[in-house]
Every structure is written in C-alpha cells, then in structure tokens.
Amino acid sequence: MISLIAIDLDDTLIAPDLHIPDENLTAIRLAIKSGVKVVIATARGWAGAKRFYDRMGLSTPIILSSGASTVDGQTGAVIRRSYLPLSFARDVVTFADEQQIALRVYVGSEVWNNFDYDPSNGKNKTIEIHVENLVQKLVEAPFQIFVKGEREAKLILERFGSEGDGYRCRHHVYADGIPELNILHPRSTKQDALADLCAAFDVPREQVMALGDSKNDLGMIAWAGIGVAMSWADDAVKEAADWVLADGTARLTQDPDAEVAEAIFHHVLQQPKTEFAG
Structure with missing residues (x-):
C-alpha cells in the first residue's frame, strides 16, 4: 500500500514545454481522493514550485532546492533547512x-x-x-x-x-x-528531506513511492519502497529504481509525457487507467 507519493517536477511531472499533462493531474487528484499524500520534491525554489503546487491542488509541504529546504506549501514557512558553513x-x-x-x-x-x-x-x-x-x-x-x-x-x-x-x-x-x-549542506538531499517528512507523517518508507529522472532524485528513488525512474532518466537513476517506465506505445496513458500518471495508475490506484476516463 502506498501512503505517500514524492514527485520531482522538471522532466518528471512537468513536460519539456512546462505544462502538466492532464493525465498526470487526473492521476494525482484520484490518488489524493483515495487518501494518498502527494509531495513535490524539486530543485526549484519557492516561487518556481508554487504555481505547480497550486495547479495540483495540494496541501502538503514542498521539498525545495534539491532537499535544502522544506516549507509549508500554503504559506512558504520553513519547516526544515540545512545551512552551509x-x-x-x-x-x-x-x-x-x-x-x-x-x-x-x-x-x-x-x-x-x-x-x-x-x-x-x-x-x-x-x-x-x-x-x-x-x-x-x-x-x-x-x-x-x-x-x-x-x-x-x-x-x-x-x-x-x-x-x-x-x-x-x-x-x-x-x-x-x-x-x-x-x-x-551534505544533508540537503531529497532523500534526507523526504525521510524526515515521512517520519513526521509517521509514514514508513515501504509505503512511499518516489518518481524522478535526474541524479538529484537518485537517493529518494533508492530510499522509497517503490522507486520509479522515467524512461528518459539518467542510467544511474534507472539502476537505482525498482521500476523503470517503458518508452513506447504500450502504455496506460496516451500522452508520452504522462509517465507519472502511468506509475500512479499501476502502483497506487492499481486499476486500469481506462476505468478513470473522464
């Protein structure tokens, strides 16, 4: 059972043209409706992440700056931060x-x-x-x-x-x-920030799914109960993942940029995507 989903933004949730594919939004909203917490984990700062956070209708904290900062998603108030000397x-x-x-x-x-x-x-x-x-x-x-x-x-x-x-x-x-x-700071990683946040939520790592494509996602993908790498991810990220999304037409989604939706339908909702059409 997955209780929390951690999602990278750029080139994971967000398509190269910076829009969120509709199927990703649909899958996320269905996951939230089923009681799953959805957390953004991004290299972006507060302003760069907030507009996507609002578009997704989230209420959870946001992991920013590759794990250097975790903030209240509604107010931007700092929850966790690691400082350089x-x-x-x-x-x-x-x-x-x-x-x-x-x-x-x-x-x-x-x-x-x-x-x-x-x-x-x-x-x-x-x-x-x-x-x-x-x-x-x-x-x-x-x-x-x-x-x-x-x-x-x-x-x-x-x-x-x-x-x-x-x-x-x-x-x-x-x-x-x-x-x-x-x-x-060495503890400014998505993995450390996610682990601390899950501890606060009392969510064990076995109930976490983490999705990403780049090297700053590798730690959280390896740490999570289910680590998911995008089909275009760095090879090291794919090696760390439990599941690598397949590039091609045999998919649960129609949009090639909607791989987040495919993972949620498969691992979280555990029903064919077609049952959620409309």
Whole structure:
C-alpha cells in the first residue's frame, strides 16, 4: 500500500514545454481522493514550485532546492533547512568575485546575486536582488549557492573540490547541456528531506513511492519502497529504481509525457487507467 507519493517536477511531472499533462493531474487528484499524500520534491525554489503546487491542488509541504529546504506549501514557512558553513560560503563568494563567476546565494527567504546579472542566462535574465560587496554583507549562513557554466563550474570544483566539511557540490547537466553546480549542506538531499517528512507523517518508507529522472532524485528513488525512474532518466537513476517506465506505445496513458500518471495508475490506484476516463 502506498501512503505517500514524492514527485520531482522538471522532466518528471512537468513536460519539456512546462505544462502538466492532464493525465498526470487526473492521476494525482484520484490518488489524493483515495487518501494518498502527494509531495513535490524539486530543485526549484519557492516561487518556481508554487504555481505547480497550486495547479495540483495540494496541501502538503514542498521539498525545495534539491532537499535544502522544506516549507509549508500554503504559506512558504520553513519547516526544515540545512545551512552551509558561513565561513565557507564567504570564501566561495570571494573566489567568485575574483574570477568573475556569477552566483546565486540563497539567504533566508531571498536570493542574492553577486553581480547585476544571473548565472542562468547572463544579462538576459532578470535578477532578484543584486548585492554589491556581497561577501561583506553575508553575515547569515545561506542554505544554497548556485553556479552555472562550464568554466564557472570547473573553477569552483578545482578550488573547493566536490565536497568538504559541511558542504557538497552537486554537478548536473540538464537539457540545455550547460553544467550547473548546486552547493549545499551534505544533508540537503531529497532523500534526507523526504525521510524526515515521512517520519513526521509517521509514514514508513515501504509505503512511499518516489518518481524522478535526474541524479538529484537518485537517493529518494533508492530510499522509497517503490522507486520509479522515467524512461528518459539518467542510467544511474534507472539502476537505482525498482521500476523503470517503458518508452513506447504500450502504455496506460496516451500522452508520452504522462509517465507519472502511468506509475500512479499501476502502483497506487492499481486499476486500469481506462476505468478513470473522464
């Protein structure tokens, strides 16, 4: 019996064009109606996840920033957060300023940029808050630092390594092919955040289904009672999963982007999708 479903957003629940397939929404609403808790677990921040949360009609907490933060889904109030060592964060900002590396630094409820452009899309991307002399003003430990770019990621990794005391650099390459680094506390993982949330809900891992496609989903997929990898997932994620969705036409859903629905119909609702048409 599945009591809780944890779902990654980008390229899992959400199609590449950023819409939620109708079949995914239908399956999620039927699961909720049957008493199952549905939890978003995403690398996105609060603003980026909230619109999908509202579209799904959820009332559960949201796991954000790849597990660095868990918040109340209705209010955004922090439930769980793991922080980077302040001295380390200041060292990263100092080095980034010297090397002209644009950063996002997540402090409290704000996102600070060390330059007047964003690492995701250079000068074409509107920034949230530009903080001049950021290292001097950084007196509160952040919970995440974000870097994007092949040169930028390489320099950060050469200087600080992939992990150290109180931090870990998680390297990802998504659909655009540009390397990204999320610098987080070692316990800032989707797996740790999900395990803590399930403990609070008194839901054993055997009653959890986790779905995802990328390396930051691997831990929670391996931890859950049923770990599900999308057909397009990274090979390491597929190896960690209990069930890998099949790419092709022999499916429970009509929309090729509705693999979340297929997993819910199969493992949670345990009835053919056709019985829920309309």
